[in-house]
Amino acid sequence: MGKQLTEKVSWVGKVDWELTKFHGDEYSTHRGSSYNSYLVRDQKTVLIDTVWQPFDKEFVSRLKQEIDLKSIDYIVMNHNEVDHSGALPELMREIPNTPIYCTVNGAKIIKGHYHQEWNFVTVKTGDTLDLGDSKLVFVEAPMLHWPDTMFTYMTGENILFSNDAFGQHYATESLYNDTVDQAELFTEALKYYANILTPFSKFVTKKIHEVLDLKLPVNLICPSHGVIWKKNPTAIVKQYLKWADNYQENQVTLVYDTMWNSTRKMAEAIALGIWDTDSSITVKLMNSAKEDKNDILSEVFRSKAILIGSSTINNGYLYSIGGILEMIKGLKFKNKRAAAFGSYGWSGEAVKQLTEELEKSGFQIVNPGHRALWVPSEDELLNCREYGRQFAASLS
Template identity: 40%
Template sequence: MNKIELVKDVYAVGVKDWNIKNFHGYAITLGITYNAYVVKGSEKVALIDTVKEKFTDEYIARVKATTDLDKVDYVICNHVEMDHSGAIPHLMKLLRKDAILVTSMKGKENLEAHYDMNGVNIQVVKTGDILSLGDRNFKFVNTPMLHWPDSMETYLIEDKILFSNDGFGQHYTGEMYFDDRDECVIFDQAAKYYANILQLFDKPANAALNILKDVEINMIAPAHGVIFRKKENIEKILKKYQEWANGVNQNKAVVIYDSMWGATEIMADKVKEAFEDKGVEVIFRSARDHEFSDIAKDILEAKYIAIGSATLNNGLMPNIIRILGYFEGLKPLNKKGFAFGSYGWKGDVLTKVENFFDAVKWEKMAPYCALKYRPKEDGLKGLYDTVYNNIKD
């Protein structure tokens, strides 16, 4: 079995889930990797994270290709979610009786809630604690709510490798293990991952980034996706996380709409035209034709979000209802929202979109625009002018 070596005696032993299409309701197009690692010191050997339970046998085989199981002293569990801890129960039965499972206090609680941990030696660590393998030493950083209460990251001091678990991850499976090419795809997938999984947790993300700001990092080895080892990419992903966690937006607009008989789509085109004429980059999305997880990535760095819906059964279109519910959970930061749409005889349903803006603390660009039946030229001009005149730095 091919050994993937990060540096001497540090190996990637995770597995690739090529065929998965959905993760937590998040649409997957490029598969998922469940990354795990082996670190060998002069005196002891540690494993970092495991994999989803169904891949346990492949994972164990990959570990065995790098070290004998009876030489493993520690298993570090950075996060108990089952895509990282699923192989732990079987793994611990294969190791020596004195092997130690290392995790946070919440990690211990969650492991015991998920699995039968009777007979397993568990060592609890916290931020700043050191674990020695002889000539190599780990330092631990608790990162609670990034994105579970038990989350932590593990830093290999001598080699300056950050094992970041979900932080800096991407759902991206390919033949490569490192960030040596396909950088546009990697960063696009990193944005999608952050937007759908970590975006809600901006405060914990900032807390983790503050801890890491003075740490020298030569490599970031996440639990999903490629390993960052190019200096410029490490700097870029850290900068991106700083921006995402603080709601730094670009001069972009996302127009999201769903139409019944085409009237709201005509309005959406006019909204797009107004943004483009003002020099704002526009992403144009039909809610019924695009995955919500892709739209979440679209709005991550956008300043303006325009949401259009026809009126159906005295309410919003079902896809718009669902997408607002999804975004309300993610709570994207620092956006300016605008609602528009067509109606037949009840013209106030767009207040539901404005209520959403209030719930997620978005500024309203302008009061909503509702046009009756098929929009006429004067109505479309008024819509255009409303959007155009309210695009401000």
């Protein structure tokens, strides 16, 4: 079961190649995921994190092949969302008195999930656990991305067990960052940050600087999903600092839904106008009724500006746009501009409503938006193209 990382540390997790959805249906996992659990064997033995509940019996069974469970002296739970703590009940049936090290909030969450009074040992930043030759040093990291989150640093081996931070939903049997497709890895790492950690960027920046100020040597960063950062491990830390700093690329993304293709035609004409003005801008068009919602949000994260388009229906906008707007609002993007567009036949309220929602979500509104009545004529498509030129000019 285990894969040796160092003389003292083994990976004992689960690679889930079949996973396609996560957080219910909120997050798409096109490339599967992994639930990384780590076994530390010094003079004392520690299990760091477990796996998701559907794999609890498999996890415990394989762990038994690796080690006598009764020889596990401590369990460390860095974060207790069910994809990390789900195997705890099955494990604790075997070793019910084993101390579980976690934050105060961690103990509350475990009790809330499993309604068990296990042997909790609560820790705070700076607390240590002596294993013999090495020590575990605990660092609270609340809101990265839950209130209970903490990092665990192992001295001697110079390993940072970072839980969700620096992770990705990415299945690989080879474990390390330098053994996988780099384009895939970057895509999944950015998607993970954009869709999960963006609302907590100020906490990300603060916590990373706090850890960097400790000047700890880092040979490995071991998150709870995806690859282990072995080659140049702190590169992902530097990337997080960039992503946390109101990130944007030279990109404009148009997100739209359309009933009879009129709004789609508008989107394409506006895109041409943007290209007319500045061919260096990356312009992407995404139909919210057809594209994956998390991929859309990743492109919004990359963008310096977005345009949201919808036909008007029942005095409002189309439901797929409503869902994307709700997710955008929750992610609290910063330092981005926006406007709205859309076709209509009767009343035409959608553009005004979209503009209001974008403003509520923290976007700087470029203009009141652009509407087209019924099916856009050739002249109207030229107007849309000119609107795109003006929108692009406003970004310079």
